[in-house]
Amino acid sequence: MTIGCSMSEIRVRFAPSPTGYLHVGGARTALFNYLFAKKNGGKFLLRIEDTDRTRYHEGALDEIFTSLRWMGLDWDEGPEVGGDCGPYFQSERLELYKKYADELVEKGLAYHCFCSSERLEQLRATQESSENPQATGYDRHCRGLSADEVKAKLAAGEPSVIRLKIPDSQTITFDDVIRGKISFESDTLDDFVLLKTDGFPTYHLANVIDDHFMRVSHVLRGDEWITSAPKHVLLYRAFGWETPIWAHLPVILSETGGKLSKRKGAASVMDYYREGVLPHALFNFLALLGWSPGDDKEIMTLEEMIELFTLDRIGAKPSVFDSKKLEWMNGHYITEASAETLLPEVKPALVELCYINADYDDSKLIPVIEMMKGRSKKVTEIAGTLNYFFVKPSEFDEGSMKKLAKQDNLVEVLTDIANGIESLTDFSAESVDALFHSYMETKGLGFGKVGMPIRVAITGVGGGPSMHDVIAFIGKEESVARLRAFIEMK
RNA sequence: GCUCCGUUCGUCUAUCGGUUAGGACUCAGGAUUUUCAUUCCUGCAAGAGGGGUUCAACUCCCCUACGGAGUACCA
Numbered sequence: 368m369t370i371g372c373s374m375s376e377i378r379v380r381f382a383p384s385p386t387g388y389l390h391v392g393g394a395r396t397a398l399f400n401y402l403f404a405k406k407n408g409g410k411f412l413l414r415i416e417d418t419d420r421t422r423y424h425e426g427a428l429d430e431i432f433t434s435l436r437w438m439g440l441d442w443d444e445g446p447e448v449g450g451d452c453g454p455y456f457q458s459e460r461l462e463l464y465k466k467y468a469d470e471l472v473e474k475g476l477a478y479h480c481f482c483s484s485e486r487l488e489q490l491r492a493t494q495e496s497s498e499n500p501q502a503t504g505y506d507r508h509c510r511g512l513s514a515d516e517v518k519a520k521l522a523a524g525e526p527s528v529i530r531l532k533i534p535d536s537q538t539i540t541f542d543d544v545i546r547g548k549i550s551f552e553s554d555t556l557d558d559f560v561l562l563k564t565d566g567f568p569t570y571h572l573a574n575v576i577d578d579h580f581m582r583v584s585h586v587l588r589g590d591e592w593i594t595s596a597p598k599h600v601l602l603y604r605a606f607g608w609e610t611p612i613w614a615h616l617p618v619i620l621s622e623t624g625g626k627l628s629k630r631k632g633a634a635s636v637m638d639y640y641r642e643g644v645l646p647h648a649l650f651n652f653l654a655l656l657g658w659s660p661g662d663d664k665e666i667m668t669l670e671e672m673i674e675l676f677t678l679d680r681i682g683a684k685p686s687v688f689d690s691k692k693l694e695w696m697n698g699h700y701i702t703e704a705s706a707e708t709l710l711p712e713v714k715p716a717l718v719e720l721c722y723i724n725a726d727y728d729d730s731k732l733i734p735v736i737e738m739m740k741g742r743s744k745k746v747t748e749i750a751g752t753l754n755y756f757f758v759k760p761s762e763f764d765e766g767s768m769k770k771l772a773k774q775d776n777l778v779e780v781l782t783d784i785a786n787g788i789e790s791l792t793d794f795s796a797e798s799v800d801a802l803f804h805s806y807m808e809t810k811g812l813g814f815g816k817v818g819m820p821i822r823v824a825i826t827g828v829g830g831g832p833s834m835h836d837v838i839a840f841i842g843k844e845e846s847v848a849r850l851r852a853f854i855e856m857k
Numbered sequence: 858g859c860u861c862c863g864u865u866c867g868u869c870u871a872u873c874g875g876u877u878a879g880g881a882c883u884c885a886g887g888a889u890u891u892u893c894a895u896u897c898c899u900g901c902a903a904g905a906g907g908g909g910u911u912c913a914a915c916u917c918c919c920c921u922a923c924g925g926a927g928u929a930c931c932a
Binding site: 382383384386416418419421422480484487491494495502503504526528530543546549550551552555556557559560562563564565567569570573574589590591592593594595596597615617618620622624625626652655656657659661662663664665682683684685686687688689691692693694695696698702739741742743744767807813814815817818819822828829830831832833834 | 858859860861862863864867868869870871879880881882883891892893894895924925926927928929930931932
């Protein structure tokens with residue numbers, strides 16, 4: 368019985384504009400929308416706001432789609448998946464915007480403006496620089512044009528925009544789920560543009576029309592939109608449409624203060640991917656920026672977050688992006704992840720570093736990742752630190768070498784162990800471990816005097832998984848060879 | 858300049874008038890790991906300031922200060 372979208376459904380949208388990469392602020396907005404939709408059995412739509420042809424960036428769309436999908440923020444309706452309320456690119460809905468802009472003109476609620484951009488610039492300059500600076504804004508120059516004048520100019524082909532007539536002396540009040548009632552005086556608003564000279568709509572017009580026809584029930588967007596909200600209220604009134612429920616999300620600030628931006632560290636979602644951050648770690652971390660489940664719970668599965676998510680638990684204050692905490696959380700999820708899920712990220716990096724060939728046996732790689740994942744904060748770190756499993760160390764940790772220099776029986780210990788390993792008939796992690804223990808006992812030496820030199824000689828570093836496991840993986844011959852080479856070097 | 862929003866440990870936050878203001882990250886110390894990391898324990902650390910309302914205010918109201926956003930034919 369219903370064609371298109373049903374009325375009562377919870378429907379939210381994420382509406383990025385294809386001007387560049389998806390940054391974490393946008394990702395957080397998308398994430399809150401996603402969580403809200405899933406929690407309420409609603410729909411999460413993706414709409415592309417490509418109404419500014421001058422800022423369009425080739426490749427931005429792909430980056431946005433990839434980023435969202437990488438984080439698991441799959442949309443129910445939108446580009447590439449379709450839906451009943453399309454098209455989901457605003458550039459493909461131009462006729463709709465024009466139709467409704469014209470309608471407002473006919474109703475006398477909007478008007479054509481023929482002012483040149485030069486005049487507008489000059490106007491703003493005088494408003495800003497005069498002795499007593501006043502609020503800036505359009506001076507309604509063309510609002511008083513008669514119907515005949517407008518007709519003549521239009522017929523003459525003069526370029527024009529359509530502006531909304533802002534009513535005088537009205538208090539515009541709307542509800543924000545997060546902040547409560549917010550009011551603006553209409554006199555502080557100017558007659559803003561609805562339709563540009565090139566026939567494209569401005570954000571204000573397009574977003575109101577689309578949210579209406581896409582039956583968006585809740586608008587969860589960044590709080591930089593608060594000051595535009597009264598304009599949208601006026602538009603909904605002009606059209607006679609019901610407004611959606613608004614929730615303006617607090618911004619994310621950088622650690623150095625100010626809005627998070629590209630200049631202040633890696634702000635794009637894909638940068639975090641490249642750095643070795645797990646998608647769920649970013650997801651979980653971002654969810655906690657501005658929202659809290661209400662108790663002390665921080666590490667959550669997607670299902671838990673969906674279950675616990677409610678709008679009234681979103682705070683109003685801007686939060687600072689704490690990369691240390693993200694790192695901690697990422698480390699937590701890496702430790703928890705299975706070696707199998709980490710493999711696709713780690714293996715290509717190892718090939719890239721020339722430690723292994725692309726056809727290297729995965730089943731041999733799994734145990735190595737297993738040994739290393741617990742001590743890595745980033746996925747990329749795993750590949751970077753397990754070089755010694757595959758290649759002879761080319762350099763030795765300075766601090767560890769200094770300690771070894773103080774040990775006078777160093778060569779003796781290493782020689783004994785090399786000989787010991789070589790003579791093992793049942794070479795395995797267990798037998799190597801047993802060898803270490805019996806050697807320490809007979810010589811009356813602690814692990815620091817035995818294990819440490821071996822570790823440095825074989826791996827080049829002062830820390831890592833149990834040495835007997837490392838040696839078992841590397842193999843008898845290679846281990847002995849590395850020990851002997853190290854002795855030679857001394 | 859004007860408009861709007863915000864303000865609990867350094868950071869993310871809990872508290873919806875009555876608490877020794879709790880947790881997490883960071884940092885410091887300790888235990889475990891005969892290494893490192895992990896893990897565990899302990900510690901450091903907060904209601905911007907000033908007025909009200911109330912028996913009682915971090916919590917409600919006002920002012921100030923500070924921070925942020927907007928002020929485009931950008932979103």
